[in-house]
């Protein structure tokens with residue numbers, strides 16, 4: 025019988041049905057970080073349980089690390105304590121830790137793929153909602169809570185109900201200056217932030233076939249913002265090409281066997297999906313958010329919505345968002361003054377993100393009124409950018425180039441908005457207070473659009489600022 | 499490990515209106531710099547409850563009429579965003595034992611169930627009617643009947659939906675799965691043995 029990748033992976037990892045009707049699912053690869061794991065280790069100690077498969081859990085530290093001062097002890101004793109706690113937990117249990125001195129530290133969703141730990145046909149879980157990122161490799165990857173982290177440490181399994189699968193096709197050709205970030209913001213805008221509840225999103229169509237692995241990761245990363253706990257792309261030659269030669273990838277004879285095995289997990293061409301949605305690539309524009317959730321997004325050429333013109337059921341939320349964002353309804357979003365520009369995060373903090381932005385930033389200057397920071401997603405991304413001189417391009421343009429971490433994606437380290445500053449951000453969440461100030465405002469967009477906003481000091485169409493597209497095709 | 503069977507929870511209620519209330523709002527990230535969940539209750543909804551100088555904002559949880567509430571009412575897609583269990587932990591530690599909302603984000607729903615917090619889905623009109631009853635009498639007792647998927651408020655009764663897996667888990671005292679997962683150890687080992695990547 026034809027099956028989707030989701031069903032094949034599920035079947036290969038299902039252990040048994042639990043008494044509540046959920047499935048006990050084996051999670052082959054467990055990733056942990058400093059924020060959501062210490063309580064789980066505490067619970068294990070209370071129950072006197074060992075870690076069952078320490079070789080299948082991998083740790084790194086990302087949320088709380090300062091991106092400027094990298095030496096320990098950190099100025100913030102709470103942050104310092106959290107790193108030490110994770111280090112201790114890993115030492116005691118034999119879990120591999122990509123620690124700060126290892127040169128391999130970074131955001132957990134950047135590190136997993138980079139090390140070749142993220143592989144097709146596997147199950148992955150992490151106490152972090154953006155675990156969906158790893159689906160770019162044809163893995164089924166779940167974000168989980170801390171009690172489930174405990175379950176995973178103790179048994180390498182968790183209880184979970186099976187998801188339905190929605191196939192999302194994006195066919196055609198993206199217009200110049202339109203990026204993976206715009207694709208996912210467009211999908212969420214159309215299907216809504218709750219649209220994916222109960223579903224795994226399978227992304228396909230010519231746009232995904234042509235996408236690099238990093239672009240696929242950007243889209244899968246934000247599946248959760250559309251309510252889908254899991255998002256994935258079927259593995260193909262690009263997937264295998266990316267994985268070849270990585271530290272945790274199979275090698276020698278094992279490699280060919282692994283590729284054969286990985287290929288067998290791809291969805292069968294005639295499999296049945298619970299739902300199918302089609303998008304035209306040509307309809308997607310450079311997209312920015314204007315509100316307080318990722319569904320509240322418009323093309324950069326559009327006007328900010330009005331309460332009056334919104335659906336009856338959305339009116340309250342639109343009004344709440346407009347008030348919080350202090351944006352004038354019905355006016356163009358373009359031209360909105362920005363105070364801070366941030367390129368980084370597990371959505372857009374990879375090599376290609378910095379490369380692409382640097383290509384256009386060259387020869388430009390960040391506006392005097394703007395504080396701009398570029399934060400690589402891992403120490404390895406940082407190293408490659410330095411080798412290629414990308415850090416210098418950013419610095420010469422007036423960006424600060426920082427050390428690897430989550431940085432200004434969320435407010436757990438010193439990188440924070442102040443007061444009601446407005447931030448143009450390549451991250452994934454524009455929730456109230458997300459970037460560290462209870463009144464701070466976030467506008468999500470692609471890294472090149474953030475670069476354009478930095479140069480102009482206002483939300484801008486990168487295609488106009490840089491002539492994006494002309495250069496791409498040159 | 500014998501767990502309490504949660505067939506119903508009762509208590510006074512409080513209505514925190516709004517859709518898409520995300521976990522960053524329930525517990526802002528800066529309060530997650532901790533290695534235990536103790537003390538999180540204090541920071542529940544912090545940024546919408548407190549001004550920057552620490553004084554109170556106008557918020558239902560700051561209204562002394564609702565200080566005894568243990569049932570929380572809200573809107574659609576409650577608990578969206580981050581997977582942080584810090585959010586249900588903060589709700590629990592603040593004193594909430596049950597939630598009524600139009601709908602929930604998935605990870606949040608699962609996290610609540612694992613802590614033994616029933617999450618009821620109810621119609622918008624019913625939530626508003628219950629909110630009106632609370633407004634009229636903040637001490638009115640609200641009962642979440644998990645077994646029969648009903649909400650009782652005084653002499654009124656409303657239908658609700660509790661996802662079947664959660665309903666069973668709560669009613670049978672199996673909301674914390676660790677015991678059952680551990681029992682499957684040998685079956686787990688068998689599945690592990692079949693997967694090549696697990697050998698590395």
Ligand code: SF4
Pocket residue numbers: 086087131132133152154369370371429430433434451452
């Ligand atoms: S970069 Fe942001 S979204 Fe990604 S793991 Fe870090 S805090 Fe979470």
